[in-house]
Amino acid sequence: MKKLALVLGSLLVVGTAASAKEVVPAPVVVPEKVVEIVEKPVIVYRDREVAPAWRPNGSVDIQYRWYGEAEKKTNQEDTDDDWAGDKRTNVGRLQGVSNINFTENQTLNIRYRGYNTLRSENSSNGSLDELRLRHFYNFGNLGTSKVNLTSRVEYKTKANDGGKFAEASLGFNFADYFFANDYFKVSDFTVRPLYAHGWSGHGDNSSYNRYGLNLESTYELPLGFSIELNLYGRYNRKLSDNRYSDGRKSDLNLGVEAYLYNTTNLYKNGSFGVDFTFEGGYDEYTIHRHKLVEKFKSTEKERASYELYALPALQVSYKPTDFVKLYAAAGAEYRNWALTANSEAKNWRWQPTAWAGMKVSF
Known part of the structure; x- marks a missing residue:
């Protein structure tokens, strides 16, 4: 019996130990901390550059120009006013x-x-001496059209209490409506209604009002050529008791300006260049409704008069920086000053001229 009890006790101890190895304590759950990682989107523009913010800008151009004698003839020698007259000489x-x-x-x-x-x-x-101020305001396109609207206010005055001039106008530019290619482009086609008032001194004896309608246009051509064509329809009305020399108080006239420009590069090496430039044309052709009588004379002027000129020149330029340009040019102008009779062409003369200057952009 004792042996049986001993054997049963041993089996009980062994079973208890075996079952003790199989018992695993339950795991303790620890809450995890949530970490949020926010990534900022990075935008890389590979196909275009981001334009810098707009800032005020502009330029200053200082130039000195020399006008020589008209065919080596001074004003004192020009007794009949057909060569030099009262034009700029020496x-x-x-x-x-x-x-x-x-x-x-x-x-x-x-x-x-x-x-x-x-x-x-x-x-x-x-x-x-003359001072001119012009203010422009670009209103942008009118509605959904391609017509650009820009206003212009102008004031001009001369020294010694000379002639003064104030003008307000609106410019309607239709250039975007015209066909353009590599050989022809209309860069400006502006219709401009305007009102102006002119006077001199402090009285009203020489004052007048002007009502006008202008057409201002510029055309770009190949090989460095361009054309400028302007039409000026003007109605001038004298004020107070002041009248034109023939007794009328009003004058209706049409002015035509037609210019041809060209710039041909002859040599270029880095920032240094040599160009041949040309400009010329009608400056301007004026047609009056009535003949005007010359002041202090009894002879009548023709209804139409014109000035035709050509100015070829050779110009050198140098750009030490992207913001500074130095230039100098010399040439000769061949011009026919305004004529008394439209059929006459005896006033042609040439005049040497030269100029130099500096333009700074900021």
Whole structure:
């Protein structure tokens, strides 16, 4: 019995130990921390460049120009006023032109011209110093059309309390409606209604009103050529008791300007270049409704008069930086000054001229 009890006790101990090995404690669940990773999208423009933000910009162009004698003839020698007359001869002109784009739609143009004689008063003749201000505002296209609308306000005055001029106009540019290719392009085709008022001194004896309708156009051609064609329809009305020399107080006239321009590069090496330039045409051809009587004379002028000129020149330029350009040019102008009789052509004469300047962009 004791042996049986001992055997049963041993089996019980062995079974308890075996079952103890099979018992595994339950795992303790620890909550995990949630970590959010936010990735910012990276946009890479591979096909285009992002334009920089717009900023005010503009340019300043300072130029000095020399006008020689008209076929080596001074004003004093020109007793019949058919060669030199009262035109610019033996004179220098300092010109400053500044364009300021102070907003994306607004531009201010400032031009000053000052003249200085280079000889005695009897053999040198210039013009009155002049200041001109122009303000442009681009309204963009009209509705869904391709017509661009730009306003222009202009003020011009001359030295010694000379003639003053104020004008307001609207320009409707239809250039985008015209066909264009590599050989022909209409870069400007503007119809401009306007109102202007002119006067001199502080009185109203020489004041007048002008109502006009202009057509201003520019055409680009191959080989460096371009054409400018302008038509000016004008109705001038004298104010107060002031009248035209023939007694009328009003005058209706049409002005025509037609210019041909060309620039041909002859040599270029880096920032240095040599160009042949040409400009010429009618400057301008004017047709009046009535004949006008010359002041202090009894002879009548023709209803039409014109000035035709050609100016070939050789120009050199150098750009030390992308914002600075230096240039100089010399040439000779061949011109027929405005005629008393439209059928006459005896006033042709040539005049040497040269100019140099610097243009700075900012």
